[in-house]
Amino acid sequence: MTKKRRSNNLQVGLSVSAKRAAAGDVEDCLAELEQLQNAGLAPAGAAVAVNAASLPAVKRSKLVHLEASPASSDNTKINANLLWDVTLTKPRLTKDAMERTQAWNNSLHLWITQGTYTPGLLPSFETEVARHFQVEKLSKYLLETCRGLKMPAFERWLLDAKLEEKQRAKDFAHAATDAILPNAQPNYKACQRLVEEMVESGLDQKVASKYMKELCRLATTAVTEVVSQSRRYAHKIPLHKGDKIELEKHDKIYSLLYASKRYKKPFCIRLAKTHYEKLHQMFLHTHNHHSQASNKLPSVLRGKALHAFHYIIMTVLLRYSSLSGGQLLLEMRGGGMQGAIHGQVFEVLRKSFSEGPMLECFASPLNAYLPSFGSAFPEIDWHFGSVGDFAQQTVSSGCCEANPPFTPGIMHAMAEQIEECLAEANRKHKTLTFAVIVPTVPDDVTKAACAKRFAATPFRRMTASASCRHHLVLAAREHGYIAGAQHLKTTRYKYSIFDTSLIMLQSDESLKVPLPDGFEERIREAFQSRHLSEVGKLKKQDISLTESMNDDESTGNASATDSPDDDSDNDGKG
Helix, strand or coil: CCHHHHHCCCCCCCCCCHHHCCHHHHHHHHHHHHHHHHCCCCCCCCCCCCCCCCCCCCCCCCECCEECCHHHCCCCCCCCCCCCCHHHCEECCCHHHHHHHHHHHHHHHHHHHHCCCCCCCCCCHHHHHHHHHHHHHHHHHHHHHCCCCCHHHHHHHHHHHHHHHHHCHHHHCCCCCCCCCCCCCCCCHHHHHHHHHHHHCCCCHHHHHHHHHHHHHHHHHHHHHHHHHHHHHCCCCCCCCCCEEEEEECCCEEEEEEECCCCCCCEEEEEEHHHHHHHHHHHHHHHHCCCCHHHCCCCCCCHHHHHHHHHHHHHHHHHHHHHCCCCHHHHCCCCHHHCECCHHHHHHHHHHCCCCCEEECCCCCCCCCCCCEECCCHHHHHHHCEEECHHHCECCCEEEEECCCCCHHHHHHHHHHHHHHHHHHHHCCCCEEEEEEEECCCCCCCCCCHHHHHCHHHHHHHHCCCCEEEEEEECCCCCEEECCCHHHCCCCEEECCCCEEEEEEECHHHHCCCCCCCHHHHHHHHHCCCHHHHHHHHHHCCCCHHHHHHHHHHHCCCCCCCCCCCCCCCCCCC
């Protein structure tokens, strides 16, 4: 790989000739994945699908049906270094979800064999690009007018303002709404909290209120523009004749190049090779396990099927970059809210609470470790195993890991949802455990940062609950996590600059069972940062960290030796 290619590690709209991507490279890559599957290294299983607008209607289930996988017995050793491990639990698809998956597969086959396209089969790439541009515009407005703020402040506002809009749905019954952009009003609690953060950063109260009012106006205008774009492309067929998406392989980073007559240059999005392979496995895992032989997708995707897979990947990458402030793909700013815990932590939880299956409550196709996970965008995430928004689910048994974005609104909603789930488990006399992982809120919040003061109420609600079995505090810099931008980097691990709390909430039946001996010690060990060991492995592989750091300066990428006190993960999840 040339120096020039390294320095352009992540770019959108990159001026790259699509001819550089040889078709043989794509086939070689997917052939390797098929070999992994044949060798048993790539899992095959099932996942829960949720409703999609254009395919046969599927009822949204209020109950997540899960069953323990035979492979998840105590004798099974989990490879915690995997990005995704299907052996931990096997989701049991509902009849409606199975019909949804089969209907999508049938529609894809119809498009491939007869050229008949079902509207809504694929998401609108143009809409995702428009949304990404609008979110980037909003985040840059806030961060440039209030220099004392960092991206996590914008991410908190974006997430909580959208949540508040949903909670006030009746006020927007006839208004245009977007998947991410909120129709925010200055009187929203999320907006009032952001004003306080502005003031805390040094702005005058009146100036901060003025900026907040303008941010709300820009957001509402952006919603109108994106919805208009969405309607314009709602019934248009993506991937017109002559359009193509090609895969270009670099050393550890892959490039997806979308060439179309509509674009002057190929549209390029890059992601880590490991995550491309992970998404391929998850995609086939979802679409094939419960499908009939005639309805399955081939293990090696070609032609329109391959283009559809790549199209969906690019959509997911744009969607989660938008959720992170719209600057993640180009500048590596944002993404802290998408951090994840180590696979070793899931292993400890599985062995300690083996009374049922496991669910990852807050994740995405990019950072999920379990095959059963909740996510923000089930309309596209279902292709990779999402069971839907956790706020819409009721779980009555098993073990659930909840590591939410650290925003006051989501923390409140999560605490209420967990209480409902535990109450349902108590009514049914079921065993249910929630392992909640959030930044620790100090006892005295008077001198704490705004974000922690705002989150104090739901935090105390959980720690003071009669269902709280154990509250473990992990000291700052003595533990770590996986970076929210792991899918864009060749490095994954960071150490935490904040204390993190593990709050164990359990149903009455689970509270009767004592915690396993040595539970706290194993949890602390599982949470230990892998950051330094990752750097050591890079050195052993004779990778020049100096060169890597130089490349990062040109791309905005965080190198393996960077301090975690950066704008991407600072003050994010745990």
